[in-house]
Amino acid sequence: MKLDKFIYGTQYYRAPTPLPEEWEEDISRFEELGINAFQIRAQWRKNEPSEGNYCFEDIDRLFDLAKKYNRKVIFKFMLETAPQYIFYKYDGERRDFKGVPIRAGSHGAYYVGGWWPCFDNPYVRERATLFIEECVKRYRDREELLCWNAWNEPRSRPVEDCGCKHSLEKFRQWLKEEYGTIEKFNDFFGVSEESFETIAAPGLAQGYWDLFLFRKWRGTKAIEDLIGWMSSTIKKHDPNHPVMCHIGLSSFGQASLNDVSDDRSIAKTVDFYGSSYYAPHNILTHKDEIFCGMNPDYLRSIDRDFVIHEFYPDWGEWTQPVSVEDLRYKLWTVISRGARGITFWQFRAERVGNENNLAGLTGMDGRFNERTIEAGRIGKIIESNHEIFHSMEVPKADVAILFDFDSSLISRVEDISPVLWSFSDSPDALRYYFQASKGMYELFFDMSVPVDYMDTRDMSKATDYKVIYLPYMSMVKPEVKARLEEFVRAGGILIADEGFGLRQQNTWLNPISPDKSLQSLTPARWVERVRNMGEDHVILPTGKASVMPMKTVFEAPEESVIARYSDGRPAIHEFVCGKGKVLLFGTSIGYSYSKRSEKAWVEWMKRYLENSGIRRNPCDDIERGIYSRKLHTSKGDMIIIFNRSKVEQTVCIPEKGQLRELTGQVTLDDAKGEVVIPPGQVACVICMKGGS
Numbered sequence: 001m002k003l004d005k006f007i008y009g010t011q012y013y014r015a016p017t018p019l020p021e022e023w024e025e026d027i028s029r030f031e032e033l034g035i036n037a038f039q040i041r042a043q044w045r046k047n048e049p050s051e052g053n054y055c056f057e058d059i060d061r062l063f064d065l066a067k068k069y070n071r072k073v074i075f076k077f078m079l080e081t082a083p084q085y086i087f088y089k090y091d092g093e094r095r096d097f098k099g100v101p102i103r104a105g106s107h108g109a110y111y112v113g114g115w116w117p118c119f120d121n122p123y124v125r126e127r128a129t130l131f132i133e134e135c136v137k138r139y140r141d142r143e144e145l146l147c148w149n150a151w152n153e154p155r156s157r158p159v160e161d162c163g164c165k166h167s168l169e170k171f172r173q174w175l176k177e178e179y180g181t182i183e184k185f186n187d188f189f190g191v192s193e194e195s196f197e198t199i200a201a202p203g204l205a206q207g208y209w210d211l212f213l214f215r216k217w218r219g220t221k222a223i224e225d226l227i228g229w230m231s232s233t234i235k236k237h238d239p240n241h242p243v244m245c246h247i248g249l250s251s252f253g254q255a256s257l258n259d260v261s262d263d264r265s266i267a268k269t270v271d272f273y274g275s276s277y278y279a280p281h282n283i284l285t286h287k288d289e290i291f292c293g294m295n296p297d298y299l300r301s302i303d304r305d306f307v308i309h310e311f312y313p314d315w316g317e318w319t320q321p322v323s324v325e326d327l328r329y330k331l332w333t334v335i336s337r338g339a340r341g342i343t344f345w346q347f348r349a350e351r352v353g354n355e356n357n358l359a360g361l362t363g364m365d366g367r368f369n370e371r372t373i374e375a376g377r378i379g380k381i382i383e384s385n386h387e388i389f390h391s392m393e394v395p396k397a398d399v400a401i402l403f404d405f406d407s408s409l410i411s412r413v414e415d416i417s418p419v420l421w422s423f424s425d426s427p428d429a430l431r432y433y434f435q436a437s438k439g440m441y442e443l444f445f446d447m448s449v450p451v452d453y454m455d456t457r458d459m460s461k462a463t464d465y466k467v468i469y470l471p472y473m474s475m476v477k478p479e480v481k482a483r484l485e486e487f488v489r490a491g492g493i494l495i496a497d498e499g500f501g502l503r504q505q506n507t508w509l510n511p512i513s514p515d516k517s518l519q520s521l522t523p524a525r526w527v528e529r530v531r532n533m534g535e536d537h538v539i540l541p542t543g544k545a546s547v548m549p550m551k552t553v554f555e556a557p558e559e560s561v562i563a564r565y566s567d568g569r570p571a572i573h574e575f576v577c578g579k580g581k582v583l584l585f586g587t588s589i590g591y592s593y594s595k596r597s598e599k600a601w602v603e604w605m606k607r608y609l610e611n612s613g614i615r616r617n618p619c620d621d622i623e624r625g626i627y628s629r630k631l632h633t634s635k636g637d638m639i640i641i642f643n644r645s646k647v648e649q650t651v652c653i654p655e656k657g658q659l660r661e662l663t664g665q666v667t668l669d670d671a672k673g674e675v676v677i678p679p680g681q682v683a684c685v686i687c688m689k690g691g692s
Contacts, residue, residue: 001242001271002305003147006390007341008379009037009074010361011310013062015046015112018348018366020058026347026366027065033361033372034379037146038066039074039343044131045081045114051089051127054134063142072146074244074343075139077230079128080116080152092117092124094167096160097201097423108353119226120166132233140238147241149309150230150270153248155261156218159423163201170225172196174217189506205416205423208507211257212413219260220405228269242271246309250275252298252403252453255434256425257412262405263302264455273303276310276345277334281319283326287597289627289644290445292330294438296337300394301403301453307341308334313371316349316357324374325680329642331378332682336629336640338394344375381662381684388662388686391634397452398466398614399444401437404456406475408433410503430549432591436471436497439594446602447609448620450629459483462492466614469495471590474502481517488521489578493612496522497588498529498552514584521577522584524556534596538563538571538587542607543600547571548592554584583608618654626651636689643677650676655687662686 010030012018018026030038040062048054066073086092087104094102094117106113117124139145176196179185186193189209193199202210231243251263267273278295280288299306311334314322334342349360357364362372382389415429416422444451454462462468462483473496476484488494500522501515513529514522532551537544540563553569563572565586573584593601618639619628625645631638636657643649653659653673661668662684667676675683 003242003272003340004390005036006382006386007037007074007146007307007343008034008382009039009072009341010035010344011041011346012038013040013058014078014109014346015041015043015058017351020061022348022366023062024065027069027071030069030071033376034381034383035071036383037072037074037343038347039076039149041076041078041152042135043078043081043112044128045083045112047135048083048131050083051085054131056138059139063139063144066144067142071144073142073144074146074149075135076149076152077132077135078110078152079119079131079230080114081110081112082114082117082124082128084114086114086117086124086127090121090123090127092121093164094118094162095164097163097203099163102158102160102162106353108350108355108358111352118162118164118166120162120164120170120222122166125229129233132230133237136234136237140241145241147271148234148238148243150234150243150245151227152246153276154223154227154245154266155248155259156215156223157259159215159257160201161218167222168199168201170222171214171217172199174221175199175213190508202423204420205413206418206420208410208413211416211423212410212507215257215260215413216406216409219409220262220265223261224265224269227266231269244272244274244307244309245270246274246276246307248276248310249278250295250298251405251408252437253278253295253434254408255412255431256429257416257423258425260409263299264405264457267302272305272307272340273299274307274309274341275299277308277312277330279330281312281315281322283329287442289329290442291438292333293337293445294441296334296339297441297451298403298453300338301455301458304338305340306338307343308339309341309343310345311342312345312359313361313375314349314359316359317355318357322371324370327371327374328378328680328682329644331375332640332642332684335389335392336631338392338631340390385662388633388635388638392638393632395615395630395632396464397450398612399449399451400454400462400465400468401440401451402456402468402470402473403437403453404473404475404480406477406505407473410474410507411472413507432499432549432588433472435549435594436588436590438590439588439592440469440471440590442597443590443593443602443605446597446622447606448616448622449614450617456480462487463490465492466612467493467495467609469590470497470500472497472499472588474499475505476501476515476518477505478517481521485521485577488580488582491579493580493609494521494582495585495589496582497585497590498526498550499588500584521582522573522575524554524560524573524575524584526552527555528553532587534592537566539566540600540604542603543598545589545598545600545604546592546596547587548595550587552586554586556584619651621651624649633686636687639683639685639687641675641677641683641685643679643681643683646679648676648678650674651683653685653687655685658688660686660688
């Protein structure tokens with residue numbers, strides 16, 4: 001079940017703000033901004049202040065105003081703000097690994113308090129179910145209802161979430177389902193547990209296996225179960241409206257054990273999925289520009305109908321305001337990656353708790369500013385061309401960055417502090433997996449090459465790509481290895497950072513790395529591996545490039561060496577496998593580029609891939625600050641072109657046929673096939689089908 005419209009909305013109400021006397025004036029102005037939907041949050045603690053005492057006067061009135069001004073409502077449940085009776089009557093508090101209560105409390109985002117109880121507790125879930133049912137039955141027949149938002153950012157935080165008896169019972173049941181018998185479990189991990197029923201929460205961080213397993217369960221199965229329960233409860237009483245969910249920090253960007261979730265597991269429990277917009281608030285560098293596209297490009301691999309559900313038009317908190325140019329760039333970047341909707345966080349800047357002055361489309365007093373006007377201008381463009389924006393499809397790229405949840409998670413476990421009984425990150429944490437993935441995305445951007453992301457659990461179409469990059473792929477399951485080999489033998493190019501096959505699935509190091517099972521792809525074995533943060537270099541035909549964060553030397557056939565370290569030892573190997581090739585790096589090209597952006601890497605990779613036939617963006621000129629993206633629409637191909645330079649730029653349009661420009665802020669010369677773009681502006685050009 002999908003939406004029949006492009007959402008251009010805003011978060012509006014989260015008690016206690018905005019105040020009731022402000023509602024009608026605000027909602028009456030949504031139309032002039034192109035805002036077609038607004039989100040309201042029903043907070044459990046607010047709307048059921050005491051057991052069984054339901055109070056929905058605030059939500060009722062907001063629905064009435066939505067009807068009066070012909071706007072749609074996104075109804076979000078805020079179960080995390082639990083009523084106080086949940087804690088004193090039903091023992092609803094979470095516990096850390098030592099059994100100490102993690103006290104619920106008030107936060108700017110959860111100002112009414114009760115944030116948050118343990119939903120593994122069956123009594124908590126039972127009472128929450130009654131609240132969900134009360135909400136759904138009350139509003140399911142309102143014509144203003146657009147969809148249900150099941151949960152606000154379902155993430156497991158902190159590391160010690162949660163060691164209560166109910167959570168441990170579910171963790172143990174998951175282990176039993178995964179490993180069958182305690183004998184098999186002990187044999188696999190090399191441990192001596194008495195039974196599944198007596199396995200404890202991790203007591204130390206340095207064993208790896210127990211912390212890895214607990215955080216994997218918490219970030220995958222536990223959250224999947226939570227959102228699945230929520231979604232099924234809603235659908236039981238309303239099968240007619242779609243259920244969505246949005247994460248806060250998507251899996252690809254989680255670089256600490258303190259924040260864990262698995263987008264793929266969560267997304268399959270709802271009708272459509274999205275995230276908050278993980279991007280710089282103020283774009284100060286070229287890297288910031290690049291990073292703005294990474295989150296939506298990743299989300300497209302999770303759900304082709306993804307939405308950016310918290311887009312920050314400003315940040316507030318007394319920081320430098322976001323410029324109109326940066327706001328414009330970010331909005332069109334999200335659109336150019338194929339989002340099915342954008343919801344601003346939020347309409348009025350916040351005025352309570354630690355989120356003071358935070359992130360408003362308007363000021364705290366509701367006054368419009370230059371960002372409001374720009375967002376409204378884009379909203380009206382979308383509204384006037386709704387069929388085009390609702391039908392957008394991003395063409396498949398030729399290059400994919402592979403995401404592997406287990407490799408990402410063990411990378412974070414490796415970063416844990418060496419201090420006993422501490423579950424915080426080490427001061428010199430590498431954040432290896434995240435930095436490598438981020439850096440390679442940046443490198444391909446600077447090559448004008450669009451990329452897709454692909455999950456290791458969804459590799460059936462791997463052979464559709466020409467190049468696949470593996471960022472610190474330390475854990476390689478047999479089924480993934482089989483897909484990778486199929487890809488290479490069919491003619492693909494596999495780029496593997498050092499650390500490929502470094503660990504077994506039980507978290508142990510492999511005595512041979514790459515693992516024995518990977519030798520058909522990479523006939524090599526490491527003989528030395530040391531941390532190196534740029535002290536050494538890889539010598540390339542295009543210049544020197546820094547070695548980061550590891551320097552690994554492999555023993556492999558001499559003819560496979562295509563680049564060396566400055567000390568003469570092998571740095572990059574090329575292996576032929578079937579019709580394709582595998583590049584095995586003794587360092588991480590992605591990590592190195594993330595940290596230092598050395599052009600030697602870009603120029604070398606361009607040369608290496610020059611005959612691979614990979615598609616590039618149609619109008620890019622990175623040096624001039626011109627970036628572009630191509631999409632397919634019902635009316636014809638769309639090219640979105642960004643001028644991030646400080647001067648006016650003329651850009652040639654490669655598409656043939658009748659051209660139409662949607663923003664009205666640039667000058668299009670249809671006869672010449674050129675568009676003149678002022679500094680900081682964006683062009684949105686449609687090559688009309690059939691010339692009409």
